[in-house]
Amino acid sequence: KNEVEQSPQNLTAQEGEFITINCSYSVGISALHWLQQHPGGGIVSLFMLSSGKKKHGRLIATINIQEKHSSLHITASHPRDSAVYICAVPLGTSGSRLTFGEGTQLTVNP
Amino acid sequence: NAGVTQTPKFQVLKTGQSMTLQCAQDMNHEYMSWYRQDPGMGLRLIHYSVGAGITDQGEVPNGYNVSRSTTEDFPLRLLSAAPSQTSVYFCASSYSRITEAFFGQGTRLTVV
Secondary structure, three states: OOOOEOOOOEEEEEEEOOOOEEEEEEOOOOOEEEEEEEEOOEEEEEEEEOOEEEEEEOOEEOOOOOOOEEEEOOOOOOOOHEEEEEEEEEOOOOOOOOOEEEEEEEEOOO | OOOOOOOOOOOEHHHOOOEEEEEEOOOOOOOOEEEEOOOOEEEEEEOOOOOOOEEEEEOOOOOOOOOOOOOOOEEEEEEOHHHOEEEEEEEEEOOOOOOOOOOOOOOOEOOO
């Protein structure tokens, strides 16, 4: 079993829909990262959170430390949101030793 | 600030050749890491460093060497390239293990 699991693996939505991507992890963590990767592109950090909720524009990330679960929501989705969304948690006692989920491929159709 | 800079962006090697992937950051980050990304497997940690002079192995270190002589630079060396090392490589840095991670644009390596 992977230490970080995401669902769904693939998600297709119509423009304007509300999107939810889930991430569950099996170890105690100090923080969780949500990342975005566009096709052929680099990886961009969207959020780093250790409790509660963070919001940036149409993106909202929540985390429940007790339940070892985080969600990434996209409100009023747009085709430019089409990308792979990855959650990652730092493991080990030092360093940026991120362990990644396999990613969720999101496609938003106009 | 340039952030995290990786070079080259693309590289084709023949089996047995050696090369160095460069990674530099200008944010004075102590933590730097190398990952490889393969289809269906997500990102996997190759090597990481928590400061100049300190490096350690990740999940998939075989066939790769690293050194960290300065805070800014963290090169990844392939000693004798193999087709199994065909992948996209990402370098990342962060101020600490609980702060935002910054990624380079990636290096797409093909070993023939």
